Amino acid sequence: MGIKSFIASRKQSKNVSQNVPIKVSDYMTRKLITFRPEQSIEEVIQSLIKHKISGGPVVNERKELIGIISEGDCLKQISDSRYYNMPLEQQNVEHRMVTNVETIDGNMNVFDAANKFLESKIRRFPIVEKGKLVGQISQKDILKAAIKLKGQTWK
Numbered sequence: 001m002g003i004k005s006f007i008a009s010r011k012q013s014k015n016v017s018q019n020v021p022i023k024v025s026d027y028m029t030r031k032l033i034t035f036r037p038e039q040s041i042e043e044v045i046q047s048l049i050k051h052k053i054s055g056g057p058v059v060n061e062r063k064e065l066i067g068i069i070s071e072g073d074c075l076k077q078i079s080d081s082r083y084y085n086m087p088l089e090q091q092n093v094e095h096r097m098v099t100n101v102e103t104i105d106g107n108m109n110v111f112d113a114a115n116k117f118l119e120s121k122i123r124r125f126p127i128v129e130k131g132k133l134v135g136q137i138s139q140k141d142i143l144k145a146a147i148k149l150k151g152q153t154w155k
Helices: 001-019 042-050 071-086 112-120 139-146
Strands: 056-058 067-068 124-129 132-138
Touching: 042 056, 042 071, 056 071, 056 124, 056 132, 067 124, 071 139, 112 124, 132 139
Parallel strands: none
Antiparallel strands: 056 067, 124 132
């Protein structure tokens, strides 16, 4: 291969890789199952089972992210309910959700996001723009992106 054809192939390769979506916002889920702080834990459990999800963001009436509720949080409530003999329907999301929520930037490269998942051991990151919840990226979304981008230049 001559130098001119090498440069031409690199330019073509560079143009292709620039057009390939590799940002978190390209692969995040935008239609989310969300929860409200006043919802009962029993409602959350039913929703998690129905939608086959392991947790979800908790938002206020302005769609601002205020927490995350997970299967583990619900399991803790079940355990406490049994131990203290408290009916499940008396407890709500506000008392069980995690409020110190780490978010991720929608403009982040998906492979940088993969590293963030590995470092944090978190299964999902909410994406917030201008104070509002706009999406969520999960480990599975990153796997889908990797498969879709297979064979592309990853930068």
